[in-house]
Amino acid sequence: MTDMFQPNLDFAAADQAEAEEAFVVDLEGYEGPLHVLLALARTQKVDLLKLSITRLAEQYLAFIHEARRRNFALAADYLVMASWLAYLKSRLLLPRAEKGKAEEPPAELMAAALAFRLQKLEAMRKAVEAITGRPQLKRDVFTRGDPEATVIVPSDRIDASLYDLMAAYVTQRRKEQARHYNPTQRIEAFPLEAARDWLREIMPRLDDWTPLAEVAPQGDEAGGPSTASYVASTLSASLELVKEGGMDVKQTAAFDPLYLRRRDVGQPMELTP
Amino acid sequence: MSDLEFKPDEAEIERRVEALLFAAAGPLSAAEIARRLPEGADVGGAIAALRQRYQGRGVELECVADRWRFRTAPDLSFLMTEEREEPRRLSKAALETLAIIAYHQPCTRAEIESVRGVSLSRGTLDLLLEMGFVRLRGRRRTPGRPVTYATSDKFLEHFGLASVHDLPGVQDMRAAGLLDLSMPPGFEVPDPGRGPEEDEDLLSDLDHDSPEFAQDFVGEE
Amino acid sequence: MSDLEFKPDEAEIERRVEALLFAAAGPLSAAEIARRLPEGADVGGAIAALRQRYQGRGVELECVADRWRFRTAPDLSFLMTEEREEPRRLSKAALETLAIIAYHQPCTRAEIESVRGVSLSRGTLDLLLEMGFVRLRGRRRTPGRPVTYATSDKFLEHFGLASVHDLPGVQDMRAAGLLDLSMPPGFEVPDPGRGPEEDEDLLSDLDHDSPEFAQDFVGEE
Numbered sequence: 045m046t047d048m049f050q051p052n053l054d055f056a057a058a059d060q061a062e063a064e065e066a067f068v069v070d071l072e073g074y075e076g077p078l079h080v081l082l083a084l085a086r087t088q089k090v091d092l093l094k095l096s097i098t099r100l101a102e103q104y105l106a107f108i109h110e111a112r113r114r115n116f117a118l119a120a121d122y123l124v125m126a127s128w129l130a131y132l133k134s135r136l137l138l139p140r141a142e143k144g145k146a147e148e149p150p151a152e153l154m155a156a157a158l159a160f161r162l163q164k165l166e167a168m169r170k171a172v173e174a175i176t177g178r179p180q181l182k183r184d185v186f187t188r189g190d191p192e193a194t195v196i197v198p199s200d201r202i203d204a205s206l207y208d209l210m211a212a213y214v215t216q217r218r219k220e221q222a223r224h225y226n227p228t229q230r231i232e233a234f235p236l237e238a239a240r241d242w243l244r245e246i247m248p249r250l251d252d253w254t255p256l257a258e259v260a261p262q263g264d265e266a267g268g269p270s271t272a273s274y275v276a277s278t279l280s281a282s283l284e285l286v287k288e289g290g291m292d293v294k295q296t297a298a299f300d301p302l303y304l305r306r307r308d309v310g311q312p313m314e315l316t317p
Numbered sequence: 318m319s320d321l322e323f324k325p326d327e328a329e330i331e332r333r334v335e336a337l338l339f340a341a342a343g344p345l346s347a348a349e350i351a352r353r354l355p356e357g358a359d360v361g362g363a364i365a366a367l368r369q370r371y372q373g374r375g376v377e378l379e380c381v382a383d384r385w386r387f388r389t390a391p392d393l394s395f396l397m398t399e400e401r402e403e404p405r406r407l408s409k410a411a412l413e414t415l416a417i418i419a420y421h422q423p424c425t426r427a428e429i430e431s432v433r434g435v436s437l438s439r440g441t442l443d444l445l446l447e448m449g450f451v452r453l454r455g456r457r458r459t460p461g462r463p464v465t466y467a468t469s470d471k472f473l474e475h476f477g478l479a480s481v482h483d484l485p486g487v488q489d490m491r492a493a494g495l496l497d498l499s500m501p502p503g504f505e506v507p508d509p510g511r512g513p514e515e516d517e518d519l520l521s522d523l524d525h526d527s528p529e530f531a532q533d534f535v536g537e538e
Numbered sequence: 539m540s541d542l543e544f545k546p547d548e549a550e551i552e553r554r555v556e557a558l559l560f561a562a563a564g565p566l567s568a569a570e571i572a573r574r575l576p577e578g579a580d581v582g583g584a585i586a587a588l589r590q591r592y593q594g595r596g597v598e599l600e601c602v603a604d605r606w607r608f609r610t611a612p613d614l615s616f617l618m619t620e621e622r623e624e625p626r627r628l629s630k631a632a633l634e635t636l637a638i639i640a641y642h643q644p645c646t647r648a649e650i651e652s653v654r655g656v657s658l659s660r661g662t663l664d665l666l667l668e669m670g671f672v673r674l675r676g677r678r679r680t681p682g683r684p685v686t687y688a689t690s691d692k693f694l695e696h697f698g699l700a701s702v703h704d705l706p707g708v709q710d711m712r713a714a715g716l717l718d719l720s721m722p723p724g725f726e727v728p729d730p731g732r733g734p735e736e737d738e739d740l741l742s743d744l745d746h747d748s749p750e751f752a753q754d755f756v757g758e759e
Contacts, residue, residue, distance in 0.1 A: 075634075075654065075656050076654065076655045076656030077655060078655030079654075079656075121655075163716065164653055165653060165655070167707075168637045168641065168653060169634065169637075171705070171706070171711075172633045172636075174705075174707055175637060175640070175705070176633065178697045178698055178706070179612035179615065179698055180625065180697060180698075181609075181695060181696045181697075182622065182623040182625065183623070183625055184612050184615035185600075185609040185610050185611070185612050186336075186340035186621050187340075187607055188340070188560060188561075188562075189341045189342040189343075190341060190343055190344075190386065191560075191563050204407045204412060205690075206476045206478075206485065207493065207667045207668075207674055208412060209476065210485050210489070210493065210495060211495055212409070212412045212413045212415070213416035213417065213419070213420055213490075213506075214490055214496060216417060216432055216433055217432070217504065220432055332594075332596035332614065333614060335595060335597055336596030336597055336610040336617060339597045339608070339610060340618055340621045341620075341621070342621070353617055353619070373553075375552070375553035375556030375557030375560065376557055376560045387560065389560065390553065390557060393553065393554060396574055397561055477675065483676070483677055483683075489685045492663065492685065493663060493664050494661055494662075494663055494664030494665075494667075495664065
């Protein structure tokens with residue numbers, strides 16, 4: 045690894061120890077797959093550009109395996125990275141028989157790109173060390189504690205940034221929103237109990253698959269719960285009945301209409317009058 | 318630090334006293350200085366040496382009521398009062414008003430007040446006009462023909478914007494972490510780059526006789 | 539005052555610059571100093587002389603964000619226990635984000651995320667903005683016109699840097715190609731947060747339009 049600046053990077057040593065025990069799986073310590081990969085790559089103790097991606101892939105997969113064994117809920121990006129690495133590794137190892145899919149870059153190029161990215165992240169982490177290692181104002185160096193009574197103020201600055209402007213605007217709009225919000229105006233909902241009673245009442249008629257919207261009671265023009273509330277409460281109640289074994293629900297695809305039907309097999313308990 | 322092994326010599330003590338006096342929020346007594354130095358350090362000697370060193374410089378070491386502090390050489394005090402320019406610090410009200418004008422321009426005083434929910438004190442708009450961040454733009458063709466306000470070129474310059482189109486929008490506010498889930502789904506930020514509105518007469522159109530009208534109000538930048 | 543009759547010599551100019559810098563509440567630019575001195579005064583020479591004079595003292599003259607200020611010598615920080623303010627601790631994520639912005643500025647949120655390989659969590663960027671270390675700088679002239687971020691003068695002042703060119707290691711990193719934001723071609727690290735094609739488009743767009751990211755319309759003020 046090349047130390048391009050700040051030779052006293054003691055954090056490298058600390059991380060080394062951490063990386064050697066990389067299988068002490070502590071996802072909390074990592075921000076994302078790239079940070080895990082960087083920690084793993086350090087154990088190879090080579091220039092990041094000469095990194096063995098296949099070894100790195102193995103290490104990472106072992107890490108993921110261990111993490112799953114310990115029942116960590118792994119974020120999707122960890123798993124996607126795992127499969128991508130496994131794929132890259134396989135492409136690196138397989139002899140290049142014929143040309144791969146035209147649009148895909150050679151595996152070596154993809155590997156080099158990953159190495160570059162790790163190198164870049166590493167450089168940024170060193171940069172953090174280098175910057176925070178500098179003498180900081182009010183921590184290491186101090187300006188005049190008691191400037192003169194008649195102060196010379198740097199005059200060509202106005203204390204207002206674009207961020208201040210944005211923040212001021214949002215604050216305003218938020219306040220305005222709060223003013224218009226009227227908590228006494230409650231939205232009337234279709235009660236769940238009523239929805240259950242309603243379902244029990246019409247159950248005998250649900251021999252065929254019926255769209256949810258038709259099963260739910262129709263809203264009243266003059267006030268009362270909204271149509272959405274009728275549908276939502278009816279859906280909740282029907283799911284309860286499905287759980288109890290009194291009903292079936294189906295949907296052919298996401299966002300398609302839901303269909304309800306009375307269940308014939310198994311006795312629907314006390315539902316039948 | 319390495320205090321324990323390292324026995325500071327006179328020059329080092331002098332440096333330390335210099336730093337302490339410089340950074341202190343008020344005058345320090347010899348005892349207060351000694352407390353922060355290694356035992357046996359000759360504080361009196363260091364102060365005398367420093368006093369000597371700063372003799373005739375732009376800054377001198379002064380003793381007030383047995384305490385020591387740096388102060389400007391008396392003959393240079395004229396420097397301190399001359400050409401003193403206060404930085405223009407925008408008050409919260411001014412910044413908020415400016416933000417509303419920026420995003421909702423052109424807008425009238427009543428519109429600003431309706432967003433802010435409080436009435437605008439006279440000084441706020443005046444200040445913005447005087448600073449040159451805001452200009453009178455025209456008149457709304459509504460009863461009373463209220464004046465409309467907009468931002469000026471100086472505003473764009475100060476905030477580093479090429480045009481009012483470049484004001485950060487909803488996406489940017491979200492990216493900067495300013496908007497969260499508590500914001501209503503319909504929250505929108507107007508695009509302030511619109512041309513003159515239908516119901517608005519621009520001041521420049523109105524006042525053929527006195528094209529300088531707007532400038533007169535806004536003042537020199 | 540007696541400026542008109544009295545032609546100040548170099549030593550006198552140096553005294554005056556010293557007095558001004560000591561009295562200032564913040565760093566002063568050479569222009570700000572010159573404004574308070576007789577016309578034709580060699581401010582640069584005076585600053586160089588002062589810098590020399592204070593070399594190795596308890597107080598030193600330093601250039602931050604193209605301005606000058608006196609500050610205590612870094613090796614004496616251990617003395618300053620009373621003056622020390624416990625700085626707001628920045629998370630690892632915030633520090634990395636700050637470093638990426640500092641070394642790659644101006645850069646967009648998407649670029650920060652692509653370096654770190656994770657999406658920026660709420661609170662990271664807005665904390666940096668709120669602390670004043672980072673500022674919105676302009677917009678990239680690419681589809682979507684994303685806002686670009688840069689470091690502020692306060693960042694340079696806090697870490698004692700004369701300019702962003704003085705960031706530690708920046709020359710070496712640039713020479714090694716590490717500050718290039720465009721990834722090698724065909725590189726698609728999976729990123730469930732964003733569509734990979736979108737990401738790639740963005741990066742290649744950048745490549746074509748502007749190899750140096752100089753396209754930010756906002757110049758330095």
